[in-house]
Amino acid sequence: MKQERPFLYSKIFVIGSGFFALMLVWTFYNAYMPLILGDYIDSKAVRGAIMGLDNLLAVLLIPVIGAWSDRMSTRIGNRLPFLVVGMPIAALTFILIPFVSTITFWILIAVDIMFLLAMTIYRAPVIALMPDHTPPEKRSTANGIINFMGGVGAIVALFGLSKLYGVDRAYPFIVAGLLLFITFVLLYFTVDRKPPYASNTSDSLDESQATNSLREGIKTLKKPEFRGHFFILLAIFIYFIGYTGIESQFTIYAVEHLKMDESTAGFTLGFFSLSFVLFAIPAGLLGSKWGKAPIMLVGLVLLPLIFIIIPLLPFVPISNQVLLLQIVLFLGGIAWSFINVQAYPLVADLGGKSRIGFFTGLYYLFSMASAIIAPGLLGLLMDVWSHPALFYGASLTFIIAFYFLRKGSLLVKQAHSQTGESKNLVDLH
Structure with missing residues (x-):
């Protein structure tokens, strides 16, 4: 009988880095994307409607993707395939946003939609990594770590990346995109291919x-x-x-x-x-x-x-x-x-x-x-x-x-x- 790997808080912190990067990118996006859209759109209502698109995609697609990741079986497990697709594309398209914003409005919107879809693809699987690697009795503590790192990501976005934005509009997008990609690499080489506590987590x-x-x-x-x-x-x-x-x-x-x-x-x-x-x-x-x-x-x-x-x-x-x-x-x-x-x-x-x-x-x-x-x-x-x-x-x-x-x-x-x-x-x- 295969022995289960021991539970490690260090692994939870690595998994938490995924939520750190997620909140870092989302917080900065929510704060500064309306300003970038303002280069083309004067109406605050139209800009706001575009900003609500990510929430609509989340409600429509994330339950489907979460259930799909529960059932998927590959040589790299059931969650990692979604991270392999979603995180690098999200990182790349996020880096591209300030550069394509100077070309045309429709190219900006196309890249923005690709970014939103990529973030939606990996969000549910990366959240599900925590219960996959954590015994039930330790999930409250592990969830506290995950949420703490998400809060840190939001604060770093508004205090740290905002300062970079003042130096050059592209710098914070590059830094956040690279951090997102580095997080993907960490997760790829850290999470178990067959996690010991994996179960159907989409319903949660x-x-x-x-x-x-x-x-x-x-x-x-x-x-x-x-x-x-x-x-x-x-x-x-x-x-x-x-x-x-x-x-x-x-x-x-x-x-x-x-x-x-x-x-x-x-x-x-x-x-x-x-x-x-x-x-x-x-x-x-x-x-x-x-x-x-x-x-x-x-x-x-x-x-x-x-x-x-x-x-x-x-x-x-x-x-x-x-x-x-x-x-x-x-x-x-x-x-x-x-x-x-x-x-x-x-x-x-x-x-x-x-x-x-x-x-x-x-x-x-x-x-x-x-x-x-x-x-x-x-x-x-x-x-x-x-x-x-x-x-x-x-x-x-x-x-x-x-x-x-x-x-x-x-x-x-x-x-x-x-x-x-x-x-x-x-x-x-």
């Missing part, structure tokens, strides 16, 4: 759960007893419109409205991501102590107050406006941690232990659906009412979400009290 992918929920979840939410649950999910859908819209349109606001350098715009946005990473654990502890929904409601009050301040900053008589904006965004990241850290655990608790998977799928369905429409919708507001409408529109989504989350939480709490279920199910105290 976020996108797969979203797609599966689309078929059965909506029918369930129409029932009167799930009205409160629907309101909570609707709140998540609405506030993700505001968050995703700002994520994709902030650099346009900073460069076109504030006349900020492009590199400084991405660097400034990094303060939002930095504070979210720093305060994610404290926010989780607060949610455990005071209840998930109450802490989310606090964040949904604070974040619009912070965002509404941003359009007023140019009128404040202070010499360093950029520093002031960075401070405000840092505070915004803290408020966002109050919201986002609690959201998934709250939804997963809604149905009790027997329906965690069902409500997990609904969470990803509602959050990902908003990411498809948000960049274009917030961009349309900017087209119609000028650049500051980005923050006023986003603030409005958080205010509306506050209403639905509060109402939904009360309805769920009442329903559980009537049936005699423990309030710990939803942790709304």
Whole structure:
């Protein structure tokens, strides 16, 4: 009988480098691709619609690719073939983006679509590498490592690559593309061809759960007893419109409205991501102590107050406006941690232990659906009412979400009290 290879955290860190590169590239792409598209397109709505394309491809294709990688059998295993195709092509096309952007719009779009497809091809298989190499009892720790490295990738993109962008537009694309290719080489020579804990993992992918929920979840939410649950999910859908819209349109606001350098715009946005990473654990502890929904409601009050301040900053008589904006965004990241850290655990608790998977799928369905429409919708507001409408529109989504989350939480709490279920199910105290 073949002896299983021992579990190694060093291997998890190498696998985590795949998520580091993934988040590095995605974060930089989301921040700077709208500016590159601006060379050809004035409309913020059209640029936003193009930026929502990656989320649409993810929901449509990633479940299919994940299931395919579960079933594939080759001499290099079932995940690596997708990495062999996807990662080098993604690296090459990402490097090409700044160069083809100076040729014609349609060549830029063609390369962009190739890049998005390549990223979609390898995303599910690279995520599945972690459970393939990790025993079930250690997957929570391993997942923490993976997510930590992803967070580091996002911060490096906004603080490090943004500075390179100020030197030469092509440099960060070259560096990120090379890092992506180096990561591919590391993974190729590190991961097992026959991993010891391999199983069908496609159903656990976020996108797969979203797609599966689309078929059965909506029918369930129409029932009167799930009205409160629907309101909570609707709140998540609405506030993700505001968050995703700002994520994709902030650099346009900073460069076109504030006349900020492009590199400084991405660097400034990094303060939002930095504070979210720093305060994610404290926010989780607060949610455990005071209840998930109450802490989310606090964040949904604070974040619009912070965002509404941003359009007023140019009128404040202070010499360093950029520093002031960075401070405000840092505070915004803290408020966002109050919201986002609690959201998934709250939804997963809604149905009790027997329906965690069902409500997990609904969470990803509602959050990902908003990411498809948000960049274009917030961009349309900017087209119609000028650049500051980005923050006023986003603030409005958080205010509306506050209403639905509060109402939904009360309805769920009442329903559980009537049936005699423990309030710990939803942790709304």
